[in-house]
Amino acid sequence: xxxxxxxxxxxxxxxxxxxxxxxxxxxxxxxxxxxxxxxxxxxxxxxxxxxxxxxxxxxxxxxxxxxxxxxxxxxxxxxxxxxxxxxxxxxxxxxxxxxxxxxxxxxx
Amino acid sequence: xxxxxxxxxxxxxxxxxxxxxxxxxxxxxxxxxxxxxxxxxxxxxxxxxxxxxxxxxxxxxxxxxxxxxxxxxxxxxxxxxxxxxxxxxxxxxxxxxxxxxxxxxxxxxxxxxxxxxxxxx
Numbered sequence: 001x002x003x004x005x006x007x008x009x010x011x012x013x014x015x016x017x018x019x020x021x022x023x024x025x026x027x028x029x030x031x032x033x034x035x036x037x038x039x040x041x042x043x044x045x046x047x048x049x050x051x052x053x054x055x056x057x058x059x060x061x062x063x064x065x066x067x068x069x070x071x072x073x074x075x076x077x078x079x080x081x082x083x084x085x086x087x088x089x090x091x092x093x094x095x096x097x098x099x100x101x102x103x104x105x106x107x108x
Numbered sequence: 109x110x111x112x113x114x115x116x117x118x119x120x121x122x123x124x125x126x127x128x129x130x131x132x133x134x135x136x137x138x139x140x141x142x143x144x145x146x147x148x149x150x151x152x153x154x155x156x157x158x159x160x161x162x163x164x165x166x167x168x169x170x171x172x173x174x175x176x177x178x179x180x181x182x183x184x185x186x187x188x189x190x191x192x193x194x195x196x197x198x199x200x201x202x203x204x205x206x207x208x209x210x211x212x213x214x215x216x217x218x219x220x221x222x223x224x225x226x227x228x229x
Contacts, residue, residue, distance in 0.1 A: 033215035035153070042203060042222055043145075043153065048215035086153050090214050095158075095167045097143070097214060102152040 004032070004087055004100035011106040012077045020072045020103045022087030030094075032070035032087045034063060037102075043086065047072055074105075082107045110134040110218045112204050117223030124194050124227070130187040130204030130220055137185040138162060141207040143216065144178060144189050146200035146225075154200070157189065158207060172198075194227045201225075 004024040012018035022032055031050055035043035045054050047063035060075045070089075074081055087100040116128040130142070144156040157168045157178040166178050177190040187204050201224050205216035 029212070031213040033213060035216070037153075042219040043216070044219070045215060045217050048208075048217070049210055049213045054217060084152075088153075088155075088215070096169065097155040097158065099145075099153040099155060 004089060004098055006085075006087060006100035006103045008101065009104045009106070011108055012074070013108050014079060015076055017073065017075045018077055018105065020074075020085050020105065022070045022072075022100045023068055024089065024098070024100075025068055026089050026092045026098070027065060027068050027070050029092070030090045031065060032063070032089045034072045035086045035088065036081075037084045037086065046085075077105075077107050079107050081105065110206065112206065112218055112220035114202065114204050114220045114223040117202065117225045119226045119228065120194055121229050122195060122227055125190070125192045126194065126225060128189040128191065128202055128204075128223060128225070132185045132187065132204075132206070135206065137180075138182045141209065142180060142187045143205050143207050144187075145203045145205055145216070145219075147203070147222075148197070148200040156202070159187070191225070194225075196227050199225060199227050
């Protein structure tokens with residue numbers, strides 16, 4: 001399968017921890033990358049590889065993987081973290097890429 | 109500073125053609141694969157196509173294969189997407205993105221701001 005599945009929406013109380021998950025067969029072979037997208041803006045890479053953050057991404061963002069599931073964890077969610085989050089990976093063929101359907105994160 | 113600047117979007121009739129461009133700067137253009145990703149209004153991200161650093165390898169999503177062609181001009185540091193036989197469902201913001209690769213992870217580390225393509229009569 002070349003699909004990645006995400007929950008459409010997740011909410012978290014301000015300052016609490018939230019996990020956003022992404023499931024797909026290709027995740028047994030390849031790591032997911034994660035992107036944050038705010039309304040009207042281009043996506044921004046927040047996690048790549050096993051658990052790497054680009055420069056400028058707060059350390060409250062972390063990634064993990066187990067079996068066919070990748071997770072993005074935000075520890076101590078802030079109001080500015082409210083956004084859509086997408087996972088992405090190579091597909092099982094290795095030559096194509098695929099995105100998850102996205103998760104809308106609401107910070108309460 | 110890495111910069112990606114798309115252009116070429118606009119309104120086109122169904123069945124028509126359009127060529128998008130993405131001017132890249134701030135990194136060795138020929139050393140990195142590049143990709144196009146699109147986002148229909150109110151929808152999620154959809155990978156469209158990828159081209160290797162040297163331009164010798166290209167891959168496409170099934171939804172555009174046979175209609176779209178990705179290419180690059182290394183002398184101009186520019187990425188292109190030739191879109192033919194356009195359909196209403198191709199309406200989207202098209203982003204160009206720089207692709208970085210590790211053995212078990214490919215990821216888009218830089219994105220342009222996008223260009224809107226509207227297919228409508």
